[in-house]
Amino acid sequence: MTLNPGNQLVVTAIGEDRPGIVSELTKLVSETNCNIIDSRIAILGNEFTFIMLLEGDMAAISRVEYNIPTKSVELGLLTMMKRTSQHQEKQYKAGYKLTYHGPDTPGTLSKVTQLMADYQVNIAALKSDSLEQDGEMVMRSEIDINFSREVDEAEFKHQLEIIFSKSNVEHILKRIR
Template identity: 35%
Template structure:
């Protein structure tokens, strides 16, 4: 049901409780819209959602009109924005990056800076902390999806990234995304 002309991006957050996803997705379906992409997570007792919804013009308008009352009913702060698909100026190759290290402030910023300096877009990013299996030391994991310009020299980029990670004491992988 993808609608390439226009869609609605919804951002919502609130106290995590059972039924939030069901309540919100029911209203989306009742409006005649389709969830195209979404990310949802419970973080520190809070619920956060980012979603792109498609539908006919009137279905999207119906949903837009309903969202303020839905947010109030479900206890969610909701932001909604119409959007259109973007096209990359250059073809992009999707790559996956995984990084693991002892937890310390600044890891994500340092990685983001490395890729921003090279004009490489971070398309998705997930992080987590966990205790190391044998020592219990606090560990930090980052999983990224990158959009690398097709004209980039991948072998050089990969080597530079892995050298950077060695200098920062980060364990990393840098691989093409598999379908």
């Protein structure tokens, strides 16, 4: 199969978690002659979420767009699709992994991501959850971030320290590239 990197489609599927959903969706993608370039799965509450980045020629992308709604009804899924193009990698001066955990206090993630927005720090990946530990609810987050050349790293790190010290949250900011 010859692929044109300009023909890509993002497909998001959400529905009640049960065995076989991934198999059905990947089979449909394969039958339409598309290739799965990237994918993510998460279980949120009782809901299954599946995001795929597909690539193929225009006819293959059109076949997926035509067939997904029928398959979605059959599987009881809510789906959304959007055409896109190959990601253009930006040049960053540094990449970090921020991990933090502590008391599950509403608003911590919002404050952290707002700081990132204020400093134009790019969020490349984010995973956050809450769990019970020793009878108390705690949160934990892992965020991959990229600094552009314009970011004042020292000031950003200082502001991050302020947020976490006020929230009694432990964190590690480790350079990964």
